[in-house]
Amino acid sequence: MRAAEQRAIAAGTSVEALMERAGAALAEAAYCHAGKMPALILCGPGNNGGDGYVAARHLADRGVEVRIAAISEPKSEAAKWARGQWRGEVEALNSSTGPSLLLIDALFGTGLREGLEDALQKQFYRLAADSQMRIACDVPSGVDSDSGVELSSVPGFEMTVTFGALKPAHRLMPSMGKCGRVVLADIGIEASPEWHELGQPVLPALDPGGHKYSRGLVHALAGKMPGAIALSAKAAAYSGAGYVRVSTSRSIDGLPSAIVQTDTAEINDGRIGCLIVGPGMGDIPRVLTLALTSHAPKVIDADAITHLGEPERLRGQDAIITPHQGEFERLFGKLEGSKADRALEAAKRSGAVIVYKGPDTLVASPDGRLGFAPPAPAWLASAGTGDVLAGMIAAMRGRGLEAFEAASAAVWLHGRAAEIAGAQMIADDLAAAIPQALALLND
Numbered sequence: 001m002r003a004a005e006q007r008a009i010a011a012g013t014s015v016e017a018l019m020e021r022a023g024a025a026l027a028e029a030a031y032c033h034a035g036k037m038p039a040l041i042l043c044g045p046g047n048n049g050g051d052g053y054v055a056a057r058h059l060a061d062r063g064v065e066v067r068i069a070a071i072s073e074p075k076s077e078a079a080k081w082a083r084g085q086w087r088g089e090v091e092a093l094n095s096s097t098g099p100s101l102l103l104i105d106a107l108f109g110t111g112l113r114e115g116l117e118d119a120l121q122k123q124f125y126r127l128a129a130d131s132q133m134r135i136a137c138d139v140p141s142g143v144d145s146d147s148g149v150e151l152s153s154v155p156g157f158e159m160t161v162t163f164g165a166l167k168p169a170h171r172l173m174p175s176m177g178k179c180g181r182v183v184l185a186d187i188g189i190e191a192s193p194e195w196h197e198l199g200q201p202v203l204p205a206l207d208p209g210g211h212k213y214s215r216g217l218v219h220a221l222a223g224k225m226p227g228a229i230a231l232s233a234k235a236a237a238y239s240g241a242g243y244v245r246v247s248t249s250r251s252i253d254g255l256p257s258a259i260v261q262t263d264t265a266e267i268n269d270g271r272i273g274c275l276i277v278g279p280g281m282g283d284i285p286r287v288l289t290l291a292l293t294s295h296a297p298k299v300i301d302a303d304a305i306t307h308l309g310e311p312e313r314l315r316g317q318d319a320i321i322t323p324h325q326g327e328f329e330r331l332f333g334k335l336e337g338s339k340a341d342r343a344l345e346a347a348k349r350s351g352a353v354i355v356y357k358g359p360d361t362l363v364a365s366p367d368g369r370l371g372f373a374p375p376a377p378a379w380l381a382s383a384g385t386g387d388v389l390a391g392m393i394a395a396m397r398g399r400g401l402e403a404f405e406a407a408s409a410a411v412w413l414h415g416r417a418a419e420i421a422g423a424q425m426i427a428d429d430l431a432a433a434i435p436q437a438l439a440l441l442n443d
């Protein structure tokens with residue numbers, strides 16, 4: 001966004017013009033959400049505060065009773081301009097500032113470099129607690145917009161209005177949990193799509209003349225605890241793989257009859273669209289070693305990630321790996337930077353597509369593309385949901401999507417399947433909800 005803003009300015013758009021659009025969009029969203037609720041707007045010294053002055057003017061024009069409380073006089077030229085356009089009073093933000101029903105936080109945005117000082121943070125908290133509705137301009141103040149880290153602790157907001165493109169903080173924890181609903185307003189500048197929120201996927205159309213192998217043969221390698229690979233296999237089948245095969249030395253109870261169980265490994269079968277290794281593998285690393293001898297695309301999950309030892313073992317493999325935080329650190333150690341930086345670094349080092357799971361799942365490609373999952377329900381945090389995801393990714397890969405696209409499609413569908421399955425779901429219900437999630441794509 002900073003780069004896009006610089007390009008727009010170089011092409012002749014003024015910061016004031018961008019600020020006018022941003023402030024008007026903030027006011028519009030606040031008015032749609034809160035109507036004529038009296039508002040207190042907290043303004044900081046930079047352009048985030050500038051957006052606040054513009055929003056105040058637009059809300060007042062709509063008949064809203066607006067007060068402004070500022071930390072200091074504005075410091076940036078554009079914010080001074082915005083302050084000059086405001087005809088009302090500006091209170092000093094201090095311990096005697098009274099609350100209002102609606103609080104609009106325009107203290108700091110992308111320019112915050114350290115946490116709010118103590119006294120200011122306390123006033124901010126008090127005013128947030130004493131209001132009925134809270135709206136943040138760009139990001140809640142105290143949040144580092146690039147990493148989602150809270151530089152000082154941040155109250156929760158019902159809504160955050162942001163401009164041009166989402167910032168990492170809107171999709172990374174812990175800040176994601178404080179933003180409430182995120183409204184994205186167009187202010188006439190466009191950021192690069194290399195980093196983006198994962199959208200509804202477009203799946204390849206079914207070939208009318210196709211057969212089960214052309215729809216993707218998913219081959220899953222069982223290990224010590226076959227329940228996990230059973231979940232992956234089921235998820236792959238429900239995700240539209242043409243053929244799902246589980247290689248296992250002992251028969252797995254309760255697998256749908258459509259899933260073939262075989263006691264031969266057959267992993268150098270050129271028809272395999274995608275292998276899955278890891279779910280329920282346990283401490284049998286030879287299953288992983290075997291998988292790595294295959295040229296087929298593969299999803300490496302769970303215990304197989306732990307047993308990889310060195311990310312460099314993935315070089316030359318057509319692999320997608322799906323670590324949660326613990327597995328990520330076991331494989332890559334403690335990398336520097338935000339979760340986004342760490343995901344991209346891991347993808348570069350391993351040459352694999354990384355699905356870095358959690359409440360804020362990221363999909364990172366070695367070529368620098370980074371997808372942020374839209375928020376998914378917290379009830380996904382239950383055993384087996386990761387196994388389901390591995391199966392979904394394998395099916396998408398087997399169906400012909402390239403690795404980054406396959407992982408992105410599966411992560412998006414996984415979140416929607418969880419919404420459909422509902423709060424009491426277990427991982428089996430999640431797999432069973434995949435067809436309904438896929439049906440959303442046809443609407």
Ligand SMILES: NC(=O)C1=CN([C@@H]2O[C@H](COP(=O)(O)OP(=O)(O)OC[C@H]3O[C@@H](n4cnc5c(N)ncnc54)[C@H](O)[C@@H]3O)[C@@H](O)[C@H]2O)[C@@H](O)CC1
Nearest residue numbers: 005018019022046047048108109110111112113114115138
């Ligand atoms: N990027 C864009 O395209 C646009 C950005 N706009 C707004 O501009 C914001 C960014 O503006 P700025 O770069 O001026 O940054 P901010 O307004 O976020 O904050 C910078 C100001 O706060 C001070 N400051 C930083 N950390 C502090 C701390 N811990 N305690 C006290 N003071 C601190 C700085 O010295 C500076 O004066 C965005 O968040 C957005 O709201 C919009 O006005 C329009 C377009």
Ligand SMILES: Nc1ncnc2c1ncn2[C@@H]1O[C@H](COP(=O)(O)OP(=O)(O)O)[C@@H](O)[C@H]1O
Nearest residue numbers: 324357358359377378380381383384385386387
């Ligand atoms: N709080 C949360 N909110 C949303 N999704 C979550 C949350 N916690 C975990 N998830 C998702 O649930 C899945 C859990 O996978 P994983 O940790 O591998 O579990 P398991 O190995 O038991 O299957 C991942 O897709 C992850 O992104």
Ligand SMILES: [K+]
Nearest residue numbers: 105108139141
């Ligand atoms: K803010």
